[in-house]
Amino acid sequence: MITVANRLQTVEEYYFSKKLREVNALKVSGKPIINLGIGSPDLMPPQTVVDAITESFKYPNVHQYQSYQGLPELREAMCSFYKTQFHVDANPASEILPLMGSKEGILHISMAFLNPGDEVLIPNPGYPTYASVTKLVEAKAVTYDLDEANGWLPDLKALEQTDLSKVKVMWVNYPHMPTGANATETLYEELVAFAKRNHILIVNDNPYSFVLNDNPRSILSVPGAKDVCVELNSLSKTFNMAGWRVGMVLGNATHISAILKVKSNMDSGMFYGIQKGAIEALKSTDQWFKNLNAAYQKRRDLVWKLADLLGCTYDKTTSGLFVWSKLPEGVDAEAFIDKILYDNSIFITPGIIFGTQGKGYIRFSLCASEAELQESINRIKN
Numbered sequence: 511m512i513t514v515a516n517r518l519q520t521v522e523e524y525y526f527s528k529k530l531r532e533v534n535a536l537k538v539s540g541k542p543i544i545n546l547g548i549g550s551p552d553l554m555p556p557q558t559v560v561d562a563i564t565e566s567f568k569y570p571n572v573h574q575y576q577s578y579q580g581l582p583e584l585r586e587a588m589c590s591f592y593k594t595q596f597h598v599d600a601n602p603a604s605e606i607l608p609l610m611g612s613k614e615g616i617l618h619i620s621m622a623f624l625n626p627g628d629e630v631l632i633p634n635p636g637y638p639t640y641a642s643v644t645k646l647v648e649a650k651a652v653t654y655d656l657d658e659a660n661g662w663l664p665d666l667k668a669l670e671q672t673d674l675s676k677v678k679v680m681w682v683n684y685p686h687m688p689t690g691a692n693a694t695e696t697l698y699e700e701l702v703a704f705a706k707r708n709h710i711l712i713v714n715d716n717p718y719s720f721v722l723n724d725n726p727r728s729i730l731s732v733p734g735a736k737d738v739c740v741e742l743n744s745l746s747k748t749f750n751m752a753g754w755r756v757g758m759v760l761g762n763a764t765h766i767s768a769i770l771k772v773k774s775n776m777d778s779g780m781f782y783g784i785q786k787g788a789i790e791a792l793k794s795t796d797q798w799f800k801n802l803n804a805a806y807q808k809r810r811d812l813v814w815k816l817a818d819l820l821g822c823t824y825d826k827t828t829s830g831l832f833v834w835s836k837l838p839e840g841v842d843a844e845a846f847i848d849k850i851l852y853d854n855s856i857f858i859t860p861g862i863i864f865g866t867q868g869k870g871y872i873r874f875s876l877c878a879s880e881a882e883l884q885e886s887i888n889r890i891k892n
């Protein structure tokens with residue numbers, strides 16, 4: 511038996527990879543499972559996107575390797591999207607890199623900037639991939655607590671009282687997953703100043719900016735942010751294209767070329783038709799965002815009803831694809847969600863998988879149809 515690398519001892523299989531096997535086994539055994547666990551958009555992407563990939567098969571070069579940096583038209587479309595939506599200027603030749611989803615970027619950025627032993631600030635609660643990738647590259651994950659009382663925003667003053675001398679990278683993610691909290695006007699400015707004072711690279715992971723959010727923001731809109739920040743974004747949630755695997759990272763040319771150095775050694779370009787589809791998605795008008803959010807608003811109203819029935823509390827001002835809810839005092843979230851899974855065939859995510867600060871919370875996904883949500887309500891009522 512060949513032993514696995516030591517780094518694998520530092521991480522566990524991803525929660526959903528394990529739990530969805532259990533959920534699928536229940537489904538195969540005939541249970542009418544409704545999955546409110548995972549944030550995988552079930553709505554259709556724009557029709558123009560589907561037409562573009564279909565059309566792409568007519569071209570002779572479609573099956574060949576593609577550029578490591580993506581098609582120039584794709585980089586231009588991404589930069590003009592950032593200009594229109596966030597008023598951020600980026601040079602398409604050097605300040606953007608298309609990615610196969612923003613998740614891929616988490617590994618590439620970590621490989622580009624972290625040495626073994628470097629420290630990385632990670633939000634608690636937060637997306638579990640930040641910590642697992644940090645461990646895979648043999649850096650040290652140092653969590654910073656977010657809590658409800660502080661609007662789930664980092665306490666930078668408290669952080670600055672700690673020893674930050676070994677910290678190289680800080681992960682920030684607003685609109686925040688799992689809580690849905692939004693960054694305030696001043697938070698990004700404060701983060702940029704904090705990064706400059708402490709020589710830290712801030713990575714803002716921004717894939718939820720267009721879901722149920724009236725005020726999409728980019729950290730790169732702060733003057734001077736590019737000196738110390740890069741930002742990840744993605745088409746997964748904005749255009750219902752999670753399975754297409756299209757994301758992007760923006761930053762200054764030096765940071766982007768370091769990330770390209772990693773990426774160009776890992777894959778050999780994004781499928782041509784996917785790039786053509788992504789270009790069409792990025793051209794979407796305001797109507798796209800209005801329709802998308804109208805659909806999610808209706809779903810969220812139903813999820814709020816479901817949460818009420820389960821005795822949970824929640825904040826109605828949040829953004830993103832989830833409803834983050836507090837359980838009644840003293841209720842164990844994992845036992846609670848297992849009871850609902852086995853008694854009512856509804857799968858909900860326990861907050862603890864996002865870190866200790868998620869204890870006592872559960873997360874409902876809005877990636878289920880209104881009919882499924884109504885059915886969930888009926889099952890709980892009965």
Ligand SMILES: Cc1ncc(COP(=O)(O)O)c(C=O)c1O
Pocket residue numbers: 549610611612613614637683687715717743744745746752756757
């Ligand atoms: C906070 C956060 N970042 C990144 C991702 C990865 O998204 P993608 O790789 O599809 O762009 C997710 C996916 O759920 C997420 O919740």
